[in-house]
Amino acid sequence: MSAESKSRKIIGGEFELCHLPPRNHDDLSVLTHKITGTWTLSGRSALYLVLKELKEEGINHIHLPSYLCESILLVIRSMGFKYDFYPVDMNLCAYPDPPIGSAVLLIHYFGKVNPATEALRAEAGKSFYLIEDASQALLSDWSKNFNNSQYIILSPRKFGPVILGGWCNLPLKNDDANDRVEKVAWQSLAARLIKGQYLKNDSANIEQQTENFYLESLKEVERFLDENPICTYLPAWTKQLIAGYDWGSTSEKRRGNFQLLKKMLSQHVDMLFSEIASKEIPLGFVVRLKKRDWIRMKMAEARIFCPVHWHLPHDVSKQKFPNSHDLSNTVLTIPIDQRYNSTDMEKIAVTLKHLLKHGN
Numbered sequence: 199m200s201a202e203s204k205s206r207k208i209i210g211g212e213f214e215l216c217h218l219p220p221r222n223h224d225d226l227s228v229l230t231h232k233i234t235g236t237w238t239l240s241g242r243s244a245l246y247l248v249l250k251e252l253k254e255e256g257i258n259h260i261h262l263p264s265y266l267c268e269s270i271l272l273v274i275r276s277m278g279f280k281y282d283f284y285p286v287d288m289n290l291c292a293y294p295d296p297p298i299g300s301a302v303l304l305i306h307y308f309g310k311v312n313p314a315t316e317a318l319r320a321e322a323g324k325s326f327y328l329i330e331d332a333s334q335a336l337l338s339d340w341s342k343n344f345n346n347s348q349y350i351i352l353s354p355r356k357f358g359p360v361i362l363g364g365w366c367n368l369p370l371k372n373d374d375a376n377d378r379v380e381k382v383a384w385q386s387l388a389a390r391l392i393k394g395q396y397l398k399n400d401s402a403n404i405e406q407q408t409e410n411f412y413l414e415s416l417k418e419v420e421r422f423l424d425e426n427p428i429c430t431y432l433p434a435w436t437k438q439l440i441a442g443y444d445w446g447s448t449s450e451k452r453r454g455n456f457q458l459l460k461k462m463l464s465q466h467v468d469m470l471f472s473e474i475a476s477k478e479i480p481l482g483f484v485v486r487l488k489k490r491d492w493i494r495m496k497m498a499e500a501r502i503f504c505p506v507h508w509h510l511p512h513d514v515s516k517q518k519f520p521n522s523h524d525l526s527n528t529v530l531t532i533p534i535d536q537r538y539n540s541t542d543m544e545k546i547a548v549t550l551k552h553l554l555k556h557g558n
């Protein structure tokens with residue numbers, strides 16, 4: 199493993215770009231399923247547009263899943279919304295009990311359509327408003343039986359080399375052009391192109407300076423999004439890049455890699471879910487590990503970078519929501535995305551099995 203870990207080959211991390219996708223069409227319906235809406239700077243700013251509309255109707259309370267990404271709270275707090283949490287079980291099923299006149303946020307986790315969706319959609323628009331977050335289920339079939347009494351938000355950055363972007367199903371006028379956003383968009387593009395060029399020769403030696411440069415640049419982009427959760431402007435050229443990306447083969451690749459890892463690892467690890475339905479495109483191969491943080495660190499030493507979903511906000515009570523804390527403490531999302539092939543999946547499986555065997 200040590201000789202290998204000296205080469206610059208990486209599995210995971212932010213999406214690089216090896217070349218620019220064609221910008222000759224504007225059709226984003228593969229992601230939005232022909233539903234009309236607005237493209238925004240980020241998933242958070244898409245949520246902002248939905249909440250702004252609800253606020254105008256007098257809604258000021260949102261009922262949130264106790265298993266969620268803290269970044270979502272940035273928008274909610276900055277708009278002065280009241281919020282509380284509801285339980286999510288170990289199968290990622292939501293159990294909301296929405297106060298009358300509130301909004302409910304439903305997350306489709308890891309590419310799977312939430313099992314609570316059908317029942318909630320049937321009630322949406324009566325005593326509560328339903329906002330579905332399909333950021334982790336971008337390429338899955340979330341639009342089946344979608345009706346107009348729901349809201350939906352997307353954040354395509356999690357599924358491909360998207361410079362910036364979010365979407366919600368409200369046909370609105372977007373913010374005016376903004377120089378700071380243009381600058382950040384170019385920064386995100388440049389960092390991804392540099393990473394792409396650098397990784398092209400993946401057996402070459404590591405250049406720490408180059409890695410630090412693109413990592414720091416992408417961190418700055420994320421910082422900008424964190425600090426501007428209600429800025430909605432998205433440059434038209436970034437939208438064209440999203441439209442030009444090959445999303446079709448992305449789906450096939452992810453499903454194939456998921457099945458490969460399942461074959462190699464299902465006897466060795468506790469998979470959070472082992473089945474994916476025919477129209478579900480997984481975000482990752484999600485496992486539950488007792489020594490999650492140690493294994494994550496060791497995987498990173500082997501240059502396999504796995505995100506944690508999620509470190510929970512402090513106000514999610516451990517006593518009230520033990521399942522969410524259990525998920526948060528044990529879940530590791532292993533990359534299976536379109537950049538990788540069967541050799542990469544094998545490297546992941548060998549590395550993880552080695553750590554599980556020798557990690558005590």
Ligand SMILES: Cc1ncc(COP(=O)(O)O)c(C=O)c1O
Pocket residue numbers: 239240241242243267269270305331333334353355363364423
């Ligand atoms: C489920 C989910 N929804 C929404 C968001 C926010 O998306 P964005 O980072 O594009 O604002 C995140 C961020 O990680 C997320 O995990």
